[in-house]
Each structure stands twice: as structure tokens, then as C-alpha cells.
Amino acid sequence: MKYAQFVMGPAGCGKSTYCAIIQEHFKVALRRTCRVVNLDPAAENFAYDCYADVRDLISVDDVMEELDYGPNGGLVYAMEYLSENMSWLEEQICDALDDDYYVFDCPGQIELYSHLSVMREVVDMLQNEDFRVAGVYCIDVNFIEDSAKFLSGALSALTAMVNLELPHINVLTKCDLLPEGADVERYVEGDSEAILSELRTSMHPRYRKLNVALGQVLEEYSLVSFVALNRDDEAWADELTSSVAWDGLLGLKRRQGAARTSSEQNENSE
Template identity: 55%
Template sequence: MGKYAQIVIGPAGCGKSTYCNHLYEHCQAIKRSIHVVNLDPAAESFQYPVSLDVRDLVSLEDVVEELGLGPNGGLLYCMEYLEENLHEWLGTELEGYGDDDYLVFDCPGQIELYNHLSVFRTFVDFLKSDGWSVCVVYCLDAHFITDVAKFMAGALQALAAMVKLELPHVNILTKIDLLEDKRHLDDFLFPDPALLLPQLAASTGPRFKQLNTAMAGLLDEFSLVSFLPLDITDEDSIADILGQIDMAIQYGEDAEPRIRDEYEGGDEEEGDGDGGVDI
């Protein structure tokens, strides 16, 4: 077995920490060990036990108080400070983890951290160089599908993160259990830009026609963005998502099969034919 990690990202309020909590509870139920790491310097409380906490290195509260920055600027400062001290702090913290360990990184909600700045690309490169198999989990609130313009923006954000981080990538529509109308959900799980374009044009007006066409064309050209639904009231939902992530990072595929020789330490009985093994 190797070392495996999920990096859970997405806009603020999209359900990243809720996903981490239900993933932890699911793994506890199936007796699978995972460790959740908080990478949000602005976090205040957690439903899950935190194995590592970036606030031990830098916290938003301290930065705002000492430097007089606002919450957004303070968070950017915190993440840049993390990037500068990544090897010294995180490298030291991860020394206690080895083969068979599975980490889930719960990340802050500023999308520019994943789409534009270098901090998470540096973070990803560090994990890969240390031998971790990594998958990005991009969370998007299911409320986005109630407005096709918002959904297209969210899909483009996910695509930008995929291009920036260059990792196996699983997109999740969270809070499915809160949707009142699920009749058209499949249209957004596997979005066809050509089918969504008329809805987009109707909601934004004719002056945005060229922009809408360009956005739809971009999603269609890459053909990478699809979503898995997360319903926290359905245990099979989180199990299906975890299964997809496991396949993306090949979790457990390098484990040796357990083999038992039926004739260990003795001769075959007469008439048994070829010896065999149970796998």
C-alpha cells in the first residue's frame, strides 16, 4: 500500500467540511482509517477530529489582529505564509505518516487560491514529491443548478482548478438532499453545453450571446467536467463517491493478495490432482 490523500476544495459555503465529516463517519463505520487535516486558517470549529491543523502554524485571527488586514487579504497572507513554510511545517508533521495512511485536506473557500495563485500547486507538487497519490475533490453547492448562469460559472471554476492542479479530479454536487426539485438533476451531473446554452441565453439576454457561446464552447472542448451527487442522508451516496476517488488514485490496487497453500508443509493426497491456492 502507498500514501493517499484527498484535497477538498471549492467555493465558500459549498459543504467541504460537511463532506469531510461524513466521509470520516463513513470510514469509521466501515473500519477504514483516515486522518482529516485542516488547511483553513479561518476555521473556528469542526465536527470531525482534526489530525493536523494549519492554525498551529498561522491563523487568520492573529494575522488580522497583528497586520490590520481584512479577512480576504488576511487569508491570502496566511496561505502565502503556509507556502513559504510548507517543507518545514508540513514536511515535519507528515513524517509520522507512512504506508497505508489516508489524509483528507479540508481547504479554505477562496477560489482564487486554486485557480490563480501558486500556493496549492506548490502544495500539490510537495505531496507528489513525498510519494503521496493525490486526488482533488471539488465541491459545488447543488443550489447552483437552480440558475444555469451560476452553474456554468461553477463548472468553469472547476475546470480552471483541474487545469491548474493537473491531478485526478472528482467534482461533487453537494447538498442534493436539500434540493426540492430533482427532475433535471441528470442534466447537470453530465452537462451538455449545447443543451444548456439556450437556457443560459434566456437567463442572461442577447448582449451576452457571444460570451455564452464562448463559455459553452470551452466546456465542450475540454469535455472534462461532470459531477457526482452527494446526499448526506444516503450512505450509498458517500460510498459511491469514495469508490470513484479510490479508483482515481488506485487505492489498494498495489496490495498483495492473501494466498494460502492448502498443502503447506506436506505432500498431496493421492488422487487430488494439482495442488492449488485460495486467493
């Protein structure tokens, strides 16, 4: 069995940094090769060693120059081009062997996960190639400045996970930028009551029922709990791989109940 992480999240949230940390941890601590594949045709530079780069097939800059598209239109066009030329990606992973480990650094535009099919097609292709694929959704600490922002980010994560139908974990990035004493624990530990309480006091009463309903959805899909990424904390990658990642999907140790597929979550809620 081959393994893959599908790393997602809004643009600028630290996905590439996450990929670099995981790759380095595999190299130094696990003595195992981790191949990182860039799937963002708008990427500019990386902190990791890139095994394959979609920009070798098509880049947003080329699309914008040749077709006079804007950045978002150029990205959508480039990803649809990848969808039509999936054989390119298949060639990049054709030599993968059992127990090989890949991390896919994905673009951040939410429309790629909400109503376009290309990212689901990539996942389906990997699964057809005997990959166990898990989703990692990154949200940076700016989303926890208030509960409304956090709710927005968590719902974006839910959109991606439901549409891709992947087991997943959520990573709160850039925690090294938090001031001392910042109350990050309630988000990391999934204190939905505290989050909903703040929403009730900060938003108009007419939205109270909506906030409660959204909070219940996030609780059901385990989207109010995150793993905090602090690039200055050397123990972070150990914590992820030893207590958060799940056996059979990430090829590492598993914490009981750490990940469930969307279908499993739906079954348990019925």
C-alpha cells in the same frame, strides 16, 4: 503509495461536511483510517476529527489582530506564511506509511488557485513525498438555480484543476436541501445541451458564441458532470468510493474514464 484528496470549493459550499462523511465512511464501511488535515486558517469548527490544523501554525484571526488586515488579506497572508514554512506541514505527514489516506480541507478563496502559488506548492510537496493526489471540487446546489450560476461555479472548478494539474471529480453538495422534483439530474449527468439551451434563452444574443465556447470547454474537461452529495443518503459514500473514485489515485475502485489529468485532457483534445 500514499493517497490524498485535495478538497476545494467556494467558502460555505460544504467541504468540511464532505470531509466528515468520507472520514466516517472509511471508519465504518472500509475499516480504514482517514486522516483529515485542515488547511483553512479561517476555519472555525469542524464536523470531523482533525488530524492536523494549520491554525496551530497561523490563523486569520491572529493576522487580522496583529496586522490590522481584513479577512481576505489575512487569509492570503496566512497562506503565504504556510508557503514559507512548508516544513510545518511536512512534519504533520512525516509518519505517513504506504496506503495511508489523507484528506485536505482547503480554503475557498478562488485567488489561492487562480494566481497565487501556495496551493500548487502544497500539491508539489505531497507528490514529492510519494503521495498520489486527487482533486475534489465541491459546488453547492445554490449554483444550479440557473445555468449562469452553474457556469460560473464550473469555471471556478476548471481554474483550480488546470492550475493544480490534478485528476479530479466534482461534487454537488447540499442536495438534501433541494425541494422535491428539482431537476438536478441534468447537472449530475452532464447535460451540456440543456444547460447551453437555457443560457441562450436567458442571456443576451451577443453572448451566444461565448456560451457555446464555454460549454465546449466544460464538456472537454468533464466539468459539466457532478456526483450529488446528499448527507441523508447513506448510500452516497458507497457510490463515490465504488463507482466514482479511481484506482491508483484514491486507492479505491475506478469507473472507466472517471478522471484524467489536465495534460491528458489537452492531449486528447489535440
